[in-house]
Amino acid sequence: MAFAGLKKQINKANQYVTEKMGAAEGTKLDEDFCEMEKRTDITYELVEELQLKTKEFLQPNPNARAKMAAVKSISKLSGQAKAATYPQPEGVLGEAMVTFGRKLGDDNQFAEALIEMGESMKQIADVKYSLDDNVKQNFLEPLHHLQSKDLKEVMHHRKKLHGRRLDYDCKKKEAT
Numbered sequence: 001m002a003f004a005g006l007k008k009q010i011n012k013a014n015q016y017v018t019e020k021m022g023a024a025e026g027t028k029l030d031e032d033f034c035e036m037e038k039r040t041d042i043t044y045e046l047v048e049e050l051q052l053k054t055k056e057f058l059q060p061n062p063n064a065r066a067k068m069a070a071v072k073s074i075s076k077l078s079g080q081a082k083a084a085t086y087p088q089p090e091g092v093l094g095e096a097m098v099t100f101g102r103k104l105g106d107d108n109q110f111a112e113a114l115i116e117m118g119e120s121m122k123q124i125a126d127v128k129y130s131l132d133d134n135v136k137q138n139f140l141e142p143l144h145h146l147q148s149k150d151l152k153e154v155m156h157h158r159k160k161l162h163g164r165r166l167d168y169d170c171k172k173k174e175a176t
Contacts, residue, residue, distance in 0.1 A: 094121030
């Protein structure tokens with residue numbers, strides 16, 4: 001039985017090569033199916049690009065993104081669930097303003113303005129952290145699920161269909 005399977009694979013490979021060389025023409029697929037294949041390919045590319053661009057939007061600094069990806073992969077390998085957050089520039093600036101405002105003293109109006117502005121910047125950073133969490137949970141995770149489950153299954157079935165079409169064309173050629 002193993003020999004029959006090997007022969008089938010060789011025949012399919014032969015059919016594929018002859019189609020690519022132009023010596024044989026494969027069975028034409030339905031126009032609607034070809035259109036769905038194109039849409040599936042575009043959807044797959046769209047999901048990948050959306051995930052990439054959304055991560056760039058949430059974490060604009062490429063060095064910080066690379067560092068976070070490295071920390072995330074290392075923590076996965078070591079079995080730790082370390083949730084590193086992207087340092088929001090507003091929060092870093094706000095912290096610096098508050099720190100130096102306090103160092104200047106309470107009797108200085110500039111120091112009070114620095115502290116107040118620093119607190120506001122830290123609040124903006126908190127809102128951005130909230131936005132990050134919301135986008136990751138409600139947008140990126142469903143996209144990842146679509147890519148890793150649904151689109152992967154569609155691609156698997158397309159590959160099987162391609163193999164079966166080659167097998168069908170090979171058997172049709174043998175019958176004539």
